[in-house]
Amino acid sequence: MSAPRGGLIGSPAPRRKNRELLTGEGTYVADIRLEGQVYARVVRSPSAHARLLGVDTSEALRVPGVVAAITADDIDDIRIPIRLPFAESPEANAVLQAPLAADVVRYVGEPVAVVVADDPYVAEDAAELVSVDLEELEPVLDPATSAESSRTLVHESFGSNTIGRLAYRYGDVDAAFAQADVVVRRRLRVHRLAATPMETRGLVADYDSGSGGLTVWGGAKVKHFTRALLSRVLGLELTKVRVIEVEVGGGFGTRGEPYPEDILVALLARRLERPVQWIEDRWEHMVATNHAREQEHDFELAAGADGRMLGFRVRGWCDHGAYVRTQGLLPVVLPMVHLPGPYEWQAFSMDLDAVLTNRTPVGTYRGPGMTEATFVRERMVDILAAELQMDPADLRRRNLIPAESMPFSFMPGPGSGAVMPIMYQGGDFVQAFDQMLDGAGYDRMRVEQQQARADGQHAGVGISAYIEFAAVGPFEEVEVIGGAGNVVVRAGVGSLGQGVETALAQIAAELLDVPLTDVTVEFHDTAEVPQGFGAFASRSTVLAGNAIAAAVDEMRAVAAPLLGCGPDDVEFRGGAATAPGDRSVGLGDIGPTRGRFEKEGLTASFGGAVCSVSVNPADGRARVDRFALAHDVGRAVNPRLLRGQLAGAAAQGIGGALFEEIAYDEHGQPLSVTFADYMMPTAAELPDVEVTIIEHGSGSNPLGIKGGGEAGMVGSLGAVANGVADAVGAGAEVLSSSVSSAHLWHALHRPTGHDPGEE
Amino acid sequence: MAGWLDPYESAAVTLTVNGASREVRVPPRRTLADALRDAGLTSVRLGCEHGVCGSCTILLDGTAVRSCLMLAVQGQGHDIETVESLADGDGLSALQQAFDDNDALQCGFCTPGFLMLIESLLRSEPEAGRDRILEVVSSNLCRCTGAVPVFQAALDALAANRDDP
Numbered sequence: 001m002s003a004p005r006g007g008l009i010g011s012p013a014p015r016r017k018n019r020e021l022l023t024g025e026g027t028y029v030a031d032i033r034l035e036g037q038v039y040a041r042v043v044r045s046p047s048a049h050a051r052l053l054g055v056d057t058s059e060a061l062r063v064p065g066v067v068a069a070i071t072a073d074d075i076d077d078i079r080i081p082i083r084l085p086f087a088e089s090p091e092a093n094a095v096l097q098a099p100l101a102a103d104v105v106r107y108v109g110e111p112v113a114v115v116v117a118d119d120p121y122v123a124e125d126a127a128e129l130v131s132v133d134l135e136e137l138e139p140v141l142d143p144a145t146s147a148e149s150s151r152t153l154v155h156e157s158f159g160s161n162t163i164g165r166l167a168y169r170y171g172d173v174d175a176a177f178a179q180a181d182v183v184v185r186r187r188l189r190v191h192r193l194a195a196t197p198m199e200t201r202g203l204v205a206d207y208d209s210g211s212g213g214l215t216v217w218g219g220a221k222v223k224h225f226t227r228a229l230l231s232r233v234l235g236l237e238l239t240k241v242r243v244i245e246v247e248v249g250g251g252f253g254t255r256g257e258p259y260p261e262d263i264l265v266a267l268l269a270r271r272l273e274r275p276v277q278w279i280e281d282r283w284e285h286m287v288a289t290n291h292a293r294e295q296e297h298d299f300e301l302a303a304g305a306d307g308r309m310l311g312f313r314v315r316g317w318c319d320h321g322a323y324v325r326t327q328g329l330l331p332v333v334l335p336m337v338h339l340p341g342p343y344e345w346q347a348f349s350m351d352l353d354a355v356l357t358n359r360t361p362v363g364t365y366r367g368p369g370m371t372e373a374t375f376v377r378e379r380m381v382d383i384l385a386a387e388l389q390m391d392p393a394d395l396r397r398r399n400l401i402p403a404e405s406m407p408f409s410f411m412p413g414p415g416s417g418a419v420m421p422i423m424y425q426g427g428d429f430v431q432a433f434d435q436m437l438d439g440a441g442y443d444r445m446r447v448e449q450q451q452a453r454a455d456g457q458h459a460g461v462g463i464s465a466y467i468e469f470a471a472v473g474p475f476e477e478v479e480v481i482g483g484a485g486n487v488v489v490r491a492g493v494g495s496l497g498q499g500v501e502t503a504l505a506q507i508a509a510e511l512l513d514v515p516l517t518d519v520t521v522e523f524h525d526t527a528e529v530p531q532g533f534g535a536f537a538s539r540s541t542v543l544a545g546n547a548i549a550a551a552v553d554e555m556r557a558v559a560a561p562l563l564g565c566g567p568d569d570v571e572f573r574g575g576a577a578t579a580p581g582d583r584s585v586g587l588g589d590i591g592p593t594r595g596r597f598e599k600e601g602l603t604a605s606f607g608g609a610v611c612s613v614s615v616n617p618a619d620g621r622a623r624v625d626r627f628a629l630a631h632d633v634g635r636a637v638n639p640r641l642l643r644g645q646l647a648g649a650a651a652q653g654i655g656g657a658l659f660e661e662i663a664y665d666e667h668g669q670p671l672s673v674t675f676a677d678y679m680m681p682t683a684a685e686l687p688d689v690e691v692t693i694i695e696h697g698s699g700s701n702p703l704g705i706k707g708g709g710e711a712g713m714v715g716s717l718g719a720v721a722n723g724v725a726d727a728v729g730a731g732a733e734v735l736s737s738s739v740s741s742a743h744l745w746h747a748l749h750r751p752t753g754h755d756p757g758e759e
Numbered sequence: 760m761a762g763w764l765d766p767y768e769s770a771a772v773t774l775t776v777n778g779a780s781r782e783v784r785v786p787p788r789r790t791l792a793d794a795l796r797d798a799g800l801t802s803v804r805l806g807c808e809h810g811v812c813g814s815c816t817i818l819l820d821g822t823a824v825r826s827c828l829m830l831a832v833q834g835q836g837h838d839i840e841t842v843e844s845l846a847d848g849d850g851l852s853a854l855q856q857a858f859d860d861n862d863a864l865q866c867g868f869c870t871p872g873f874l875m876l877i878e879s880l881l882r883s884e885p886e887a888g889r890d891r892i893l894e895v896v897s898s899n900l901c902r903c904t905g906a907v908p909v910f911q912a913a914l915d916a917l918a919a920n921r922d923d924p
Contacts, residue, residue, distance in 0.1 A: 014859070021867025022855040024802025024842040028868065031801040064767070121788065122767070198806045198814055198868040198902045249804070249868030250902050282807040499865070644862050644904065651905025675811035675900070683906035684897035 008510035009703075012640030015499045026247040029202040029218035034275035037204070038067055040265055041123035042284065043113035043130045045105035048141075048358040048668025049152070050134035052105050052112065060115050060126040068116040068272055069130065072102035075267060078233055080258060080326060083225050086420070087328025091163040095155050095356065097323035099260040099267075105134065106154055106322035107360050108670055109287025111260045116268055116276060139358035139668035143319040144296045147355040154322055154356040163320065164329055164354035166336050168422075169415040171347025176311030180302035184383050190372040190717070191738040192294040192319075192662040194672075195365040195652075196680060199249020200280035201289060203262060205269035212240055214266060219243035219526075221256025221494050222534035225326075227526045229258050230266050242527045245494055252652070253364040253536065253710075254290045256494065257326045261288075286673040290327075290363030291662055293737075294319040295335065297376045301383075307390050309399045311347040314339060314376070320354055321361035329354055331362045334369020334469075337422055340410055341377050341467050342429045342606055343399040348410075358668045364536070366649055367713035370468050375737045378464040378718035382725060392463050392722065393437060400465070403428035424467065424604040427632050427696045432606050433465060436630030439692040440610045445626070449612070449726075458615040458731075462723025464715040465608040468631075470538035470707025471700075473599035477531060478544055480508065480551040480595065482587025484575065487514055489548060490522045492532010493540035499644075500540045503637040507545045507703070511552040512587065513572045538707025541637055543597055546701045551595025558590050603698055605706040607631035609650070609715035611687075613723030617731065620745025622724045623685070624654050629715060630692035634706035639693055646712035647689035653716020655681035657724075661738050772835050776800060777844040785831040791817075794831035795841065802842040802871040806900070813899030816872035817841050823879035823898075842871035845878065854878060854916040861912040865903035873899050873906075877913045881920055892917060 020026050043055075057069035079096035082088045101112050113130050117123035138152040146154075146161040154161055177183065203218040214236055219226050223243040231241045248255065261278055269276040280288065297316040303309045318332040332354040339350055385392040401408050401424065409423040437443075445461050452459035481488040489508050495501055505519040522528055533543075552572070559577035560567040562585045570577050576584040609629040615622045629650055636642050659679040663671040672678040689712070697704040717737040724744065725734035732747035764770060769784040776795065785794050792815040795803045803826055806812035810828045817826045818840035845852045851859065854877060864870045873896070880887055880895050887895070896910045 015862070017867070018859050018864060019851065021864055021870055022842075022851060022858055022874070023846045024800075024871045026867050027801070028804070030805070031796075121786065125766075196902060198812060198866070198900065199804070200806070247868075248866060249806075250866045252902075282809065640862065644865060644908075647907075648865060648903045648905060651907070652902065655905070674809055675807045676809070680900055680902065681905060682897035682900060683910040684893050686905045686907050688907050688911075689905070 008506045008516060009637050011506065011638065013502055013506055013516055013638055015641060016502045016505070028199055028247045028249055029204060030279045032204045032217050032277065034204065034206055037275040037277055038116050038118050038272065039120040039123045040114050040116045040268060040276050040278040041127040042111045042261060043115065043127045043132065044284065044287065045101065045108060045110040045112055047105055047134050047136060048108050048139035049137040050105050051137060052101055052103055053133040053135055055113050056131040057113060059129040059131065063122060063126040063129065065119055065122040066115060066117045066126045068268060069113060071113045072098065072100040075100060080260065080263065081229065082324065082328035083222060083326040084328055087330045087333055089164055089329060092324045092329050094158050095163055095324050097260060097325060097361065099263045107358055108668060109284065109360055111264070114264050114268065116272065141357055141359065141664060141668055143294060143317040143355050143357060146357050147317050147353045154358055161356045162353050163324065163356060164332060166332055166352045166419060167415060167417045168336055168350040168419050169413045170345065170410045171311065171413065173311050173313060173347040173349040176347040177302040180310055181305035182384065182387055183300055183302050184380060184387055185300040186380065186383060186735055187296060187298050188376050188379055189736045190293050190295045190375055191736060193292050193365060193656045193660055194286065194662055194678065195252035195254040195292065196678065197250025197252055197255055200282060200285040201255055201261070202279040203265045204275060204277045205266045206275040207270040207273055209273050212236065213242065214240060214270065215242045215244065216266060217244045217246055219245050219256065220248045221251055221536060223494060223526050224492060224532050225534065226258045226262060233263055234266060234270060242525065245524045248495065252366045253368060257363060282675065283673045286678060287360055287670055290325060291321060291360045292362055292365030292368065293372050294362065295372050299376055299380050301380045303384055307388055307395050307398050309343055309345065311345055313349045316352040317355050318352055319357050319362055321357060321359050323361045325361045325363050327363045330364055330368060335373040337420055337469055338370040338373035338467060339377055340422055341374065342401055342465050344401045359664060366652065367710045370466060370714045371653065371717055374464055374466040374714050375717040375721060379721055379734070382722045393442060396463065396465050397430060397433060400429040400433060402430060425698060425700050427606045429606045432630060432632055432694045432696065433608055435694060436608050436628065436692055437610060439630065440628035440690065442610060445612050452614065458617055458727045460613045460723040460725065460727030461610065462613060462719040462721065462726060463608065463610045464718035464722065466714045468605045468607060468707065468711050468714050469602035470605065470710065471542040471599065471603040472537040472539055475596055475598040476533060476543035476547045477594060477596040478547040478551055479592055480548065480555065481592040482555065482590055484586060484588050485518055487512060487519045487587060488522060489519060490529045491544040492529045493523055493544045494535035495523065499641045500535065502641060503541045504544055504548060506637055507548050511549060511572065514575050538709040542603065542701060542705045542707060543599060545637065545705055546597035546703050547595045549595065549702050550597055551593045554593035554595055555590050558593060559585055599701065603700050603706050605632045605711065607711050607715060609719035611719045611723045613720065613727050615724060615727040615744065617748050620741040620748060622658055622739050622744060624658065624687055624720060627654060627687045628690035628692070629712055630694055631708065631711040632694035632696045632706060633708040634698040635695050635704040636693050637705060642693060642708050643691045645709050646691045649710055649712030650689045650716050651681065651686050653713045654686060654720060657717050657720035657737060657739055658685065659740055661740060770832055772832050774834050774839060775837070776839045777841060783831065787830065787832055789831045790827055791829040791831045791834045792826035795826060800841050800843060804868055804871060806869065812869070813876060814869045814872040816875045816899065818875055818879055821879065821882055823876045842874050845874060853919055854881065857912040857916040861908045861915065863904060863908040863912040869899060869901045873901065873909050877916060881917060885917065885920055887917060889914065
């Protein structure tokens, strides 16, 4: 009998799939070619807000090769629903999007028609011949004024541009402010960003009139929800709809939610009884796929002269764009639960509005809500540190919730609305914070900063600390099928390029004591995986991993009577279940088992980031010279993949702070619709991100895992903004999460030290 | 000389791809990237179709070019290479192996373009120094890794090539 293998959970196992991706063999949705396939092109609104007087497709239909052109008149009056019950409200449900606009267009890029042709070039030509008759309306463009004073309504029938107001009260905030020696107040702005995976969205749908079945390729993230939605919209039985995930070129929260196109392509495939392919182009992607992050917050922070942070008040406006999409009110719900962060407040008061503007709808992008909230709070903490002339690290350390107070909660008090209570299960924030600073060499960073300043450079150090809530339920179920030399795990999560199949294989291989290469993880096809919730909120490894552990326990229970022992005496050794003595039964003889892991609430993890920044005042360019982050992942299943996730997320955040911004002009025309305008960082603009993995375990699941796929983003905007603020000092006040050269140059060259774009 | 072609008419073009010559019929406005993809070379990936992201990078007579910015008819008479040509049977090339070792890929969408970009550097400037390698690597975009690991892979691949060309 061989010794248990062990050690696979926590090992830097190489990522699966790499060979296929390195040789170009991976199949992405645009690579699918079916017999008789036709190509869809969406006609989109050129206006931010207008009455839609008519859509004329007759000229497009005359183009040789065009097989169909549809408008809202050709489809049922449906709305795309909210996916998460806790992100719904009657108000949000009143402003959902139809697949095609009928009477009013509400953002540039809103679908108004679809043209289908036998060649994608012809489809594009014909789409340009669709005539869209518009009567322009005033656009609503600013989140704060949208709520407070706009004369124009984004949805006239709803009667307001505010679709929700969340209130959270904890402690006696007036008393906290009354005790304060110092109060700092600012209005902070979080700028509009986009996830921009390298692969745009795309779909292929095929309807088989013989069997009455619909197959859709290109699903991702929430395949089972998409399947249920398509089954309802098309009036097909659930078992007749199959959603298949192929290789995915990055998701980051935006890909794989059902969008208007998912419904349109499926409807067209059934109507035409031909396979229909739709591949988004980059211009479309920049206006059609969810945007993220834009908010404004009036924040005041009360503290004692000794640096004890007593309380805060925040009034914020969170933009949802022109419609509420599948993620519902998450753009306002998530910032709220993340605003208090890791500090031991006596009291706070939060009021956040969900507002509408005539721009592309806002959804979730890696680290949603938490990245915005962390920027706002952490920027204010640094403003307080400057006011008190304290070191920002000392100020934070003094206020972190101590380990002996765990578990900790800010239970909502009187005056709160229906909000999720903010609860932290565990962790040692002070220890983790110091581990991050030691890992980065914080003291040395400060010495180097002083040296750089002595040389006349504008050098800064920026810090942020955060709480990330992740690993949302309600549950995942997996099936584990044992066999000789082959164990199959079927899971309802998804892979968006993050390598979840490798991590899940490690868990199954360790628990069953089989070689890693013997484990196959299947998650691609809803026909084979009966249910699942998907890949979001850094939940896949936590939920499906623990479900695998449950399925292995079930195998133990099934094997016990076969072996004539109790389940606790069953051990897995080398592909068999064994009992004390010499008895064993092969995994293949145990039969498939199912495991289910249910999870209530969210798991909180602590983390932070520290960076060195230099600014060239002549052109306003900031450079992040070093970026070090730490994140408590509970237990790292695969530290190598985790590092890749954390560093990659941080790279996106650094790009978001320094270069990227979805800008609009005063007519609501988007100004960032190509990669020449929406500038993502390259290797030349990024540091080699340094990662410290903290493993403080977690009592909330048997494997002790917390989320890790998004965390690298969470502290990034705050740390970079604080580093830039430290570098420019009194030269400019940093009040926006965008510290691009344009914003910074304006701020540095105006006597008020403010960027006009922020006012 | 033949007259002008209508957008919907096709021209016969002979493309030499990865050492094999193939005749394709393409409308004159079809991009080289689309024509290669239509011919089954789907490692040529389209991330922006306006020449910024570099996911469609191929070698044209040994030089890295954006195939989304060329027409298929311009490919006539040139020697085209795509990532399908890099691996030697079951074995990865040293450059591909350097990507694997440095975790220089996650979703894999941008990977073939980066590989061809750096392959061109390996052949044309084997002595390239760190700054030049960074300059070349920063031609393309990688959203998953930020491309710093791609830069590390390129450094390793060029160093290994100098030691053992």
